[in-house]
Amino acid sequence: MSAAAELARPAIEPTQLRQLLGCFPTGVAVITTRDAEGRPAGLTCNSFSSVSLQPPLVLFSLRNASRLLGAFTAAESFAINILSERQDTLSSRFASSRIEDKFEGVAWHAGAMGLPVIDDCLASFECSVYACHAAGDHTVFIGEVRHMGGGCGDQALVFYKGAYMMLAESLRKLVVQGKLGDADIDEAYRTLYGTLLRLGAQRASDAELQAVDAAVAAIEQHPDDAPLADRIASASGFFAAIAAAGHNEALNLMAQTMSTVLRERMTHVLPVRPRPDLFPLRREIAHALRRRDGDAAARALDALITQLRRA
Template sequence: MSRPASCAQTIDPKLFRQLLGCFPTGVAIITARAADGKPVGLTCNSFSSVSLEPPLVLFSLRKASSLLGVFGEASTFAINILSQDQDALSSRFASSKIADKFEGVSWRFGPLGAPLIDDCLVSFECSFHARHEAGDHDIFIVEVKDMNTSSAGNALVFYKGAYMMLAESLRKLVLEGQLDTPDIDEAYRVLYGTLLRLACDRASEEEIDAIEASVNEIELHQAVDALPMRIEATASFFSSISVAGHNEALRLMAQTMTKVLRERMTHVIPMRPRPDTFPLRRQIVHRLRARDAEGAERSLHEMIDLLRKGEEDGTTPDAAAA
């Protein structure tokens, strides 16, 4: 049976990576021994099971990885599944700036000679089974020969560019009222003010179009029963600004602030439409198109001030980011 002709869109790599982040994954450190006997390892969330009989699992490495050659020559590997209190290890083994990843880390050689990291949820020691090229990655299929568990904690989970542990902690802080409105306002002023300045220099017209589209959505969903759609449109407004700023570190911080925004708008602040903020969002878009960094940041501050003034006057606000 012949397949229909493809009419699929061109896939943007950055957006593809971002959307893949919508699928929560565990975090593992894959380790092996180099030819000189030294342990090597890297953080990986592409680990997956393949078969029960025989017990096969897989992980993938970028072709650009400096360790691809070492892993290609290794005959045994260890897959160390991290617990939620091992996020520092995840960051350490993901960093290209740390030469000796194992310095200061508690570990041992397993029965097959692969490095096992202490206190992980689970460690699988494996032998080589197969290797396949797949785009810009190589897929390693390995057979589990030994396994052990040494922790009764919860798994470290990666979701939308952040550790789930962090996201859940933020949710708890918001719901318990431990994040004060002035602190949140200041965070939005500093973070999104910086992103707007960057966007004035770096954003494409298409990215500014996306910000304007979210403004249109906010104005469209003003009915009392449209709260969920208004929340999504507001989150999209700030997410689009973070994308337009073209700074990966600040974008990840913005994802954290979006988590705070969603929880506050959903559970904490009784929301009502605020059409008085519409012109200020429009000004932000206009000043972005004009590449007026100071004007765009000033409009953001004015919007936050207006929302707070409404609160002081007894008008229920959307939120600092509504």
């Protein structure tokens, strides 16, 4: 590639990069070691990966901004603790910057190398440091496995698109089994997306408002015999555009979960057919957003949900 072409190539946008990398599901691990004073130290990580079988090598990467970078850089060994789906609270605990003593109240023991090994994990690997490399805004630690062990027979805790798949999978089962009623789901949509619409009226960029308009148009452009997959994609795109306009990461994660519910209901529960009677209500949501009237947008959403249940 020429120098001119290289300069003309668009820059990789970090937020989009993180979002797209999130399309690859990963397990969740707590990486532990001991600091210079011998105290246990640990953090949550989903960058764990195998490297080699001969010799047995694994790796994880750590942000250079992490407060524990010095402890891991100085240590000669570390342990990988693979979490089960019942240990999601441990994942949050070791990821929090507000908890000073991460090990307080946590069941753990000293492993064969004296490293902190968390009880009841799916698997643990005690490693000596094999190599350490600077890589952009992270440092990559490669370890040689010296001792390992298996624990409980639970399912793994899986991280996908910024959320634990355990929650999404549980919701999917409830939907398919018919255990989530219309009233509860409608209330969740009104509360979640009503809040996002009010936030979007204040925070959305012009491009994000245009994305909502485009999502509405995409739904209206379906022919009567449009495939179910296309209808699901456009319906999900409409609510995803609203979520993006709200600029709230926590609510956006909840919206991703609700998108899972929507897809499963459209696939297994709801009769999916053309609904031109809903077109004006979606347009009113988009128009109210453009007017920066969040309350009006939320009222239009409420009317949309009510009309959806009438026929």
